[in-house]
Amino acid sequence: MKVTNLTKEGCDASRLEMGRTKGWLLAAAAAGTLSACVQVSAPDRPIVINLNINIRQEVIVRLQDDARRLIENNPGVF
Amino acid sequence: MRKSIYLAAGIAAALLGAGAAMAMQDAAQLRASGVAAEKADGYLAATPRASGPQRDQVSAINIQRRQLYTSLAGQRGATIEEVAAATACQTFASRIAPGQQYVLEDGVVRTRNGNEPVPLPAHCR
Numbered sequence: 430m431k432v433t434n435l436t437k438e439g440c441d442a443s444r445l446e447m448g449r450t451k452g453w454l455l456a457a458a459a460a461g462t463l464s465a466c467v468q469v470s471a472p473d474r475p476i477v478i479n480l481n482i483n484i485r486q487e488v489i490v491r492l493q494d495d496a497r498r499l500i501e502n503n504p505g506v507f
Numbered sequence: 508m509r510k511s512i513y514l515a516a517g518i519a520a521a522l523l524g525a526g527a528a529m530a531m532q533d534a535a536q537l538r539a540s541g542v543a544a545e546k547a548d549g550y551l552a553a554t555p556r557a558s559g560p561q562r563d564q565v566s567a568i569n570i571q572r573r574q575l576y577t578s579l580a581g582q583r584g585a586t587i588e589e590v591a592a593a594t595a596c597q598t599f600a601s602r603i604a605p606g607q608q609y610v611l612e613d614g615v616v617r618t619r620n621g622n623e624p625v626p627l628p629a630h631c632r
Contacts, residue, residue: 474555476546478547478614479550480547484592486630489630493596493597496594496597499594504535506571507602
């Protein structure tokens with residue numbers, strides 16, 4: 430999943446890519462003025478979370494004590 | 508001939524000194540430096556401000572974690588992903604100090620604000 434930084438920039442309505450029907454609405458609304466809009470920029474590297482949807486909830490619960498011990502026994506790794 | 512030996516020795520000493528200055532950091536130190544964030548899947552992510560060597564260290568820690576997860580998974584009849592996800596629940600609950608960063612399933616990097624509790628990944632309920 431991409432991590433996004435939202436930055437607000439004033440930008441011209443004509444720079445927005447919108448469908449024709451939306452376009453004239455926006456142009457009418459923002460005629461002659463700068464409309465504030467957001468510019469989304471993605472970082473160089475997305476942060477990837479790997480979570481198999483098949484993880485079993487009861488197994489997660491059962492493993493909690495072992496997981497806690499794992500962390501306690503390996504402090505430098507966690 | 509002697510000059511080049513001294514030159515080589517001097518360069519080697521300088522490199523060793525530089526290496527010692529950049530000591531290997533463990534997971535807690537990497538989080539504290541702001542160059543690593545805990546992920547909901549049980550692994551560490553390097554944040555954009557991490558240097559190359561720091562990214563390497565994050566990778567090395569993740570490899571160690573996977574080895575530990577694999578070993579426990581074999582003992583408990585669970586998948587590696589389940590062990591990793593289960594450990595993330597504990598790591599999120601106990602290892603993320605104030606000011607340190609974490610990443611939930613939405614991929615957004617968040618910072619623990621003071622002592623506010625860290626939200627646990629959804630699979631931890």
